[in-house]
Every structure is written in C-alpha cells, then in structure tokens.
Amino acid sequence: MKFSIIIPTYNDWERLLKCLKALEKQTLAKGRYEVIVVDNSKTGKVPDRISLPDWVQFVHEPEPGSYSARNKGADKAIGEVLAFTDSDCVPDKHWLAKAEARFDTSTCDLLGGKVKIFQNEEGNKYGFLYERVTAFPQHKNVPKGKGVTANLFIKKSVFDTVGGFRSTLKSGGDWEFTLRCTQKGYEMIYCEEVLVWHPARTLPAILKKQKRMACGGAADIKERYGHSYLRILGSHLIHVPNYKRENMPEELSRSEKIIIYAIDTLKYFYRIVLFSGMMFRFIDPNRVRE
Incomplete structure (x- = not known):
C-alpha cells in the first residue's frame, strides 16, 4: 500500500464527512491508500447522527493534542508514505495521484502541497480576504523546511526514524517536526499541484x-x-x-x-x-x- 492518510479530529464530525467524501473520489486506485481517522475527544465514540464509511479505520487517542493523535495514527499505518491532512480540509480529487507521481520521480522524503483557501457558508468576507492572502504560504515556507499538516506527506520510515511529532506541543508542532527532519538531512519539496482546500476562518x-x-x-x-x-x-x-x-x-x-x-x-x-x-x-x- 502506498499511502496511509491520517486525519485527527476533535468534535468536528460534519466537516470530517466532507473530507472523507473528497477522499472517496480520489483518482488513485482504492487499494493504493488507507484512511485512518483519529478521534481526540475524551469519549472515543462516534455520535449516533454520524455514519463513517466502512473503509475508514477509526481509532481513539485520549491524550489531548492533535500531535498525539497524529502519532497514534502513524503507529497504526501500514502505508509506505504517511499523508497528513485535517478534518476541515477538502483534498483535490488528484491529491494522492499527484503526490504519488512526485514521489516516484524524485528523491524527496517529505512533500508539502498547496493549501488553497475557500469561503464556506459559515465564513465571512473579511476572514476570507485575510486568510486568502496570509494563511498557509507553503510555497514560501516548505523550501525553508517548514510545512503544515493540512497537506504534508512523509515516508513512514523517515517518520519512525525521526521519532514523530512532539506530543507535548499544543501548536506549531508541524513546523518543529518538519524542521527537525530537514535538519537531519531529509529532503522536503513543495508541490503546487498536490492541492488541498481549507475553509477561511471567521x-x-x-x-x-x-x-x-x-x-x-x-x-x-x-x-x-x-x-x-x-x-x-x-x-x-x-x-x-x-x-x-x-x-x-x-x-x-x-x-x-x-x-x-x-x-x-x-x-x-x-x-x-x-x-x-x-x-x-x-x-x-x-x-x-x-
């Protein structure tokens, strides 16, 4: 299996379903990837109103923090490459296929893709204007060794060697992790066509x-x-x-x-x-x- 997609979630079920719907439409063959949802709530239970697809692996990480949840997902993963995104993100239908092409034709160990902002029903024009300009400048940060987990790929062997995310961090753990990887000599590249959509915040x-x-x-x-x-x-x-x-x-x-x-x-x-x-x-x- 090529990819293990890891999605931490914390009481964000409706947006998670939209993310999963986008993953179901991937142009990469279904047997080439698995999807692991890590619930970071206290209960570890899916609400009765929510029905997760049967092809989704559901696990629970009670230790608070999305980085703890991502580490838990990585422990369960069997793919050659870990693909991180968030429950509020909507991956493009070619997300995995484009990433596979880049891994197959380059020597990179990590890949940071484009995160594009869209305005949803709950958003407002000022939040959209601001984040469209300021949020997730991957094209500038990834070459500096700083990628975000909204759209991040890493070879599982490298993830295990480096030691995963620092679970004690409550924010900024993605930059700390990718910097740690690149400082150890692992190569990270930016890929414009590996696209994920992120809703503008209010x-x-x-x-x-x-x-x-x-x-x-x-x-x-x-x-x-x-x-x-x-x-x-x-x-x-x-x-x-x-x-x-x-x-x-x-x-x-x-x-x-x-x-x-x-x-x-x-x-x-x-x-x-x-x-x-x-x-x-x-x-x-x-x-x-x-």
Whole structure:
C-alpha cells in the first residue's frame, strides 16, 4: 500500500464527512491508500447522527493534542508514505495521484502541497480576504523546511526514524517536526499541484487560532529555553504590523489592504493581552489545546 492518510479530529464530525467524501473520489486506485481517522475527544465514540464509511479505520487517542493523535495514527499505518491532512480540509480529487507521481520521480522524503483557501457558508468576507492572502504560504515556507499538516506527506520510515511529532506541543508542532527532519538531512519539496482546500476562518476563529499559537509557543519557549513571559512579550512588541507587508498581492485595493492591516493589528494587540495574561497567571498556556 502506498499511502496511509491520517486525519485527527476533535468534535468536528460534519466537516470530517466532507473530507472523507473528497477522499472517496480520489483518482488513485482504492487499494493504493488507507484512511485512518483519529478521534481526540475524551469519549472515543462516534455520535449516533454520524455514519463513517466502512473503509475508514477509526481509532481513539485520549491524550489531548492533535500531535498525539497524529502519532497514534502513524503507529497504526501500514502505508509506505504517511499523508497528513485535517478534518476541515477538502483534498483535490488528484491529491494522492499527484503526490504519488512526485514521489516516484524524485528523491524527496517529505512533500508539502498547496493549501488553497475557500469561503464556506459559515465564513465571512473579511476572514476570507485575510486568510486568502496570509494563511498557509507553503510555497514560501516548505523550501525553508517548514510545512503544515493540512497537506504534508512523509515516508513512514523517515517518520519512525525521526521519532514523530512532539506530543507535548499544543501548536506549531508541524513546523518543529518538519524542521527537525530537514535538519537531519531529509529532503522536503513543495508541490503546487498536490492541492488541498481549507475553509477561511471567521474573525473569532482567527483570534482563537492566535490564542493556541501564542500559548503553545510561549509554553514551548519557556520549557526549552527558560525564557520568562516578560521576555517573550518583549520579543513580540518589536514586531509591529506592517501596512506594506511584502506578501500582499498587487491586485488588492487600498481598502482591502487596510482591512488586512487592521486584522494584523488586532492580532498584535490580542497577543499582548495573551502574553500579559500568562505573565500574571490569568492564563495557563498548558490548558489551551490545539
């Protein structure tokens, strides 16, 4: 078997079904891949209203954290290559076939594909505008050794050798893992045609993600380097949002650029609040889960 697709989920059943429907339509032959869904809830039970396809392998990982869930899925996998995506993602129908072609014609050990943003029914135009410009710039990050698990492939032998994801991390574990792999000499490439669609977040969801990233990152920095929350806050303060950010497409209107800058500024001050809350112990970063 070529691929083992691993999907962690945490009470996200409706979007998971859309992801599975997309996987059922893959142009790669069914016998070439398996699908492993890892439930990261406390109960490990599928709700009565949800019916998973019989070709899906369902496992439970009670330890909180999507990286623990991904490691559990990898333990169960029998494919030559692990294919990671998320329950809110919709893989293109050629996702696996395109990935197989690249693995067959290159010497790469890891592959990061394109993550394209779409606006769903629950989204809003401001969240879509912002994330369409800022979210998941795989084409820039993968060559630097940083890939996201929304669309990441890795040979299982390499995954096992490197040791999997750091399960203690609540956010940023995908970058930490891929950097660890590339620093050990394993090759990671970016592949534009290996495509996954990701829904644009609403503004509250964007801030919720910032909380996960800020708290998870601060906890990791404090554990690994011993830095105080005051020092972490100070490091953040110097990174003031830039209205003329380089990754803004030229075709954006001035008003659209202002909206993006406004959201950047909101995130900047929200992270100040979060770091201050951690510093004064109003927020426990270890209780914020991915």
